[in-house]
Amino acid sequence: MDEVLEFLKANPTYFLATVDADGNPQVRPFGTCAKVGDTLYIQTGKVKDVYKQMKAHPEIALCGWDGKGTWLRIEATAVEDDSVETNTAVLAEYPSLQARYTPGDGNCTVFALTHATASFCSFTADPRIVKF
Numbered sequence: 001m002d003e004v005l006e007f008l009k010a011n012p013t014y015f016l017a018t019v020d021a022d023g024n025p026q027v028r029p030f031g032t033c034a035k036v037g038d039t040l041y042i043q044t045g046k047v048k049d050v051y052k053q054m055k056a057h058p059e060i061a062l063c064g065w066d067g068k069g070t071w072l073r074i075e076a077t078a079v080e081d082d083s084v085e086t087n088t089a090v091l092a093e094y095p096s097l098q099a100r101y102t103p104g105d106g107n108c109t110v111f112a113l114t115h116a117t118a119s120f121c122s123f124t125a126d127p128r129i130v131k132f
Contacts, residue, residue: 043091077115116132
């Protein structure tokens with residue numbers, strides 16, 4: 001999991017795919033990723049459609065690219081962790097978000113990536129799989 005986090009931190013914009021209420025795919029750029037304990041988390045606001053989509057359909061996918069020929073694909077189950085402690089730990093890594101989100105504000109929340117399969121891919125090598 002550490003190499004997945006390292007890739008996402010080195011390439012801070014990735015794309016998160018969810019499913020909306022009508023079953024249609026939705027993809028948007030995302031940028032948060034933090035390790036708390038042995039778990040990888042992403043952060044969002046409860047007022048956003050992405051939050052509603054992950055709550056209704058927790059199976060998500062992420063895709064990031066390093067600009068040099070390697071991309072990372074992750075399939076995971078997003079499990080909300082609304083604890084102030086976990087939200088605080090994740091936001092500590094993103095000072096720019098602290099003006100918009102405060103742990104316990106009723107909006108800020110994080111999702112654990114569970115049952116995750118990460119694939120490091122390129123056109124020159126077979127995919128390398130990491131499960132966490």
